[in-house]
Amino acid sequence: MIQIENLKANIGSKEILKGLNLILEEGKVHAIMGPNGAGKSTLSKAIVGHYDIEVTGGDITFKNHSIIKMKPEERALEGIFLSFQNPVEIPGVNNAYFLRTALNAKRKHEGKEELNAAEFLRLMKGHLESLGMKSDMISRSLNEGFSGGEKKRNEILQMLILEPEVIILDEIDSGLDIDALRAVCEGINKMKNGKRSFLVITHYSRILDYIKPDYIHVLKEGRIIKTAGPELVAQLEAEGYESIKDESI
Amino acid sequence: MPQKEINKVVSGEYQLGFEVDIETDTVPPGLDENTIRFISAKKNEPEWMTQLRLKAFKKWQTMAEPHWAHITYAPIDYQAISYFSAPKNPPQNLDDVDPKILEAYAKLGIPLDEQKQLQGIAVDAVFDSVSVKTTYSEELNKLGIIFCSISEAIQEHPELIKKYMHSVVPMNDNYFATLNSAVFTDGTFVYIPKGVRCPMELSTYFRINALNTGQFERTLIVADEGSYVSYNEGCSAPTRDENQLHAAVVELIAMKDAQIKYSTIQNWYPGDETGKGGIFNFVTKRGLCQGDNSKISWTQVETGSAITWKYPSCILKGDHSVGEFYSVAVTTLAQQADTGTKMIHLGKNTTSTIVSKGISAMRGQNTYRGLVKIGAHAQGARNFSQCDSLLIGSECGAHTFPYLECKDIKGYIEHEATTSKISDEQLFYLRQRGLSEENAVSMIVHGFCKEVFGQLPMEYAVEAKALLNLTLEGSVG
Numbered sequence: 202m203i204q205i206e207n208l209k210a211n212i213g214s215k216e217i218l219k220g221l222n223l224i225l226e227e228g229k230v231h232a233i234m235g236p237n238g239a240g241k242s243t244l245s246k247a248i249v250g251h252y253d254i255e256v257t258g259g260d261i262t263f264k265n266h267s268i269i270k271m272k273p274e275e276r277a278l279e280g281i282f283l284s285f286q287n288p289v290e291i292p293g294v295n296n297a298y299f300l301r302t303a304l305n306a307k308r309k310h311e312g313k314e315e316l317n318a319a320e321f322l323r324l325m326k327g328h329l330e331s332l333g334m335k336s337d338m339i340s341r342s343l344n345e346g347f348s349g350g351e352k353k354r355n356e357i358l359q360m361l362i363l364e365p366e367v368i369i370l371d372e373i374d375s376g377l378d379i380d381a382l383r384a385v386c387e388g389i390n391k392m393k394n395g396k397r398s399f400l401v402i403t404h405y406s407r408i409l410d411y412i413k414p415d416y417i418h419v420l421k422e423g424r425i426i427k428t429a430g431p432e433l434v435a436q437l438e439a440e441g442y443e444s445i446k447d448e449s450i
Numbered sequence: 451m452p453q454k455e456i457n458k459v460v461s462g463e464y465q466l467g468f469e470v471d472i473e474t475d476t477v478p479p480g481l482d483e484n485t486i487r488f489i490s491a492k493k494n495e496p497e498w499m500t501q502l503r504l505k506a507f508k509k510w511q512t513m514a515e516p517h518w519a520h521i522t523y524a525p526i527d528y529q530a531i532s533y534f535s536a537p538k539n540p541p542q543n544l545d546d547v548d549p550k551i552l553e554a555y556a557k558l559g560i561p562l563d564e565q566k567q568l569q570g571i572a573v574d575a576v577f578d579s580v581s582v583k584t585t586y587s588e589e590l591n592k593l594g595i596i597f598c599s600i601s602e603a604i605q606e607h608p609e610l611i612k613k614y615m616h617s618v619v620p621m622n623d624n625y626f627a628t629l630n631s632a633v634f635t636d637g638t639f640v641y642i643p644k645g646v647r648c649p650m651e652l653s654t655y656f657r658i659n660a661l662n663t664g665q666f667e668r669t670l671i672v673a674d675e676g677s678y679v680s681y682n683e684g685c686s687a688p689t690r691d692e693n694q695l696h697a698a699v700v701e702l703i704a705m706k707d708a709q710i711k712y713s714t715i716q717n718w719y720p721g722d723e724t725g726k727g728g729i730f731n732f733v734t735k736r737g738l739c740q741g742d743n744s745k746i747s748w749t750q751v752e753t754g755s756a757i758t759w760k761y762p763s764c765i766l767k768g769d770h771s772v773g774e775f776y777s778v779a780v781t782t783l784a785q786q787a788d789t790g791t792k793m794i795h796l797g798k799n800t801t802s803t804i805v806s807k808g809i810s811a812m813r814g815q816n817t818y819r820g821l822v823k824i825g826a827h828a829q830g831a832r833n834f835s836q837c838d839s840l841l842i843g844s845e846c847g848a849h850t851f852p853y854l855e856c857k858d859i860k861g862y863i864e865h866e867a868t869t870s871k872i873s874d875e876q877l878f879y880l881r882q883r884g885l886s887e888e889n890a891v892s893m894i895v896h897g898f899c900k901e902v903f904g905q906l907p908m909e910y911a912v913e914a915k916a917l918l919n920l921t922l923e924g925s926v927g
Contacts, residue, residue: 249882251878252874252878272881272887273881273882274881274884274887277881277882278884282882283882285879289876289879291876291879291880291893291897292897292898293896293897293898293899293901294896294897299880302889302893303883303885306883306884306885307884310884363884
């Protein structure tokens with residue numbers, strides 16, 4: 202689905218990704234694990250075209266087209282979704298209004314009819330219930346004054362409504378208590394349909410108990426140094442990243 | 451995001467810059483007693499009005515233009531301005547109004563002919579120096595409501611004009627108000643009788659068309675005991691390289707238990723990005739809450755003018771009276787705005803609320819200047835002020851000058867101020883969800899203005915939102 206080839210990327214003048222290779226397969230859940238500063242967030246930002254990241258080499262292709270020159274909104278409309286680690290607050294912008302605008306931008310892009318307010322509210326209410334979110338999420342301002350858990354659930358709500366093809370979850374588990382984590386993971390699991398690809402970036406194996414990964418990739422010093430099945434999690438838990446040999450060379 | 455791209459987003463093209471070619475009666479530039487007699491004669495004014503004008507003119511000649519505001523502009527040559535311009539052959543009824551003028555108003559979204567008149571909104575259309583048409587006057591008359599041009603009111607209701615004109619903004623109040631008192635041309639007069647709730651929105655649309663002409667309008671609204679009125683003002687002007695002066699005076703009087711809601715959507719031509727052209731807007735607006743439990747609310751959305759100098763104020767004289775000021779002021783291109791309000795608490799338990807939202811983009815300079823004064827007898831007075839500034843890009847500026855004076859130890863004043871930038875992070879978040887850059891900026895700006903737009907009557911809130919989009923988005927309609 203997404204193919205990343207020899208990707209090199211800088212933040213400022215510092216090279217963070219140093220020739221990273223990764224293939225996201227259709228319908229599979231890929232987990233990226235690695236020590237702090239390895240470049241996990243940089244990878245996710247590079248895929249969505251974040252302004253902090255300068256790609257200096259290599260390529261990212263999605264549905265067989267290079268996307269590294271595309272604007273962030275074009276990548277989004279094509280179906281790439283990033284759940285942010287720290288969703289930003291946007292005062293005064295109504296959450297439902299924002300979401301409907303985003304959904305209709307996508308529907309328009311796909312040549313579908315836009316949803317009117319009533320149709321959209323019905324859709325949104327259904328998802329709110331399934332995520333155990335209060336209905337005041339409809340009228341509140343986007344992320345403004347939300348607790349950490351509310352922000353993360355709101356990311357998942359957006360994901361459910363926008364129905365993207367590639368879902369990148371950047372530390373969706375950080376700052377969540379067990380109940381919130383379970384609700385969030387249920388939302389994510391609902392999105393699995395055998396076609397969608399997931400890229401789960403995490404520090405902790407805990408979330409992988411809920412979202413079963415098909416592959417574990419270890420990211421260290423700007424490169425994927427090992428790819429294995431879910432059994433790798435146990436080894437990482439027991440022995441740490443130091444124990445992993447670089448198999449990419 | 452590079453500055454150039456942001457500028458493209460926030461330098462919206464002025465949409466109402468057309469002019470119509472009509473025959474006009476325009477007095478040559480220059481200002482002396484003869485000019486004033488000429489204006490007064492043109493309007494068939496009674497002698498007492500002519501004398502008031504001349505008195506104001508004498509006073510004005512002794513005054514100096516104020517320069518304390520945070521604005522800079524080339525000196526105004528008051529002798530180079532024409533003080534009166536009217537379409538030739540003043541219309542007796544709608545059939546006589548020049549079709550080109552009707553067309554101009556239709557283009558502005560204000561159809562004046564009977565079949566197409568806006569539902570539920572009565573309009574006074576002021577074209578340069580004269581009112582060309584007032585709609586729904588007869589229907590309103592049945593309720594005892596007077597809604598007419600100020601020129602007509604001087605003829606038909608001299609007792610009301612004599613009593614209330616200059617009663618809130620004294621003739622010698624300030625340089626521009628005094629000039630207006632001498633040369634004002636037209637504007638609107640509203641009187642709502644006791645206990646009447648005006649059943650429709652009243653509005654005036656001011657259009658500057660003639661070249662080189664100043665517009666000096668005068669509006670007076672009197673709400674008698676227990677009455678209610680919602681009044682709206684809109685304006686626009688052609689795109690021109692020359693600056694044009696607009697110096698208006700608005701006086702509001704609310705008696706006991708009366709309420710006046712005054713909304714403005716100001717869209718004068720702002721000039722270009724180098725600061726060439728545009729309207730100089732020097733306006734004195736003041737409301738008097740004369741009676742107990744009266745209320746005056748000012749809501750303004752200011753997107754136009756090269757220079758804005760404007761402080762809609764409330765004098766809270768009646769006990770328990772309420773003053774409100776809600777403002778969105780946008781300065782983009784090379785616009786400068788020095789605007790805010792004054793809340794003068796004189797009566798007991800008076801309350802005032804100030805919500806000011808300044809948006810600056812490109813080289814725009816936006817200043818909030820506000821005074822909250824609590825007099826010695828205003829026990830239990832309260833004020834809440836909130837002044838927020840939003841900066842788009844790095845060449846613009848936002849400034850806040852709050853003045854607080856509290857003579858009553860029981861008075862309570864609360865002031866909050868914030869300045870924020872549209873962050874790259876906010877823009878990116880919205881774009882990652884599929885919104886274009888333009889839509890993302892627009893959504894953030896609208897969110898910032900939400901509290902103020904919420905105060906506008908619905909039809910006008912829609913207009914204000916659209917206008918903000920045009921001003922900031924550069925979308926060509």
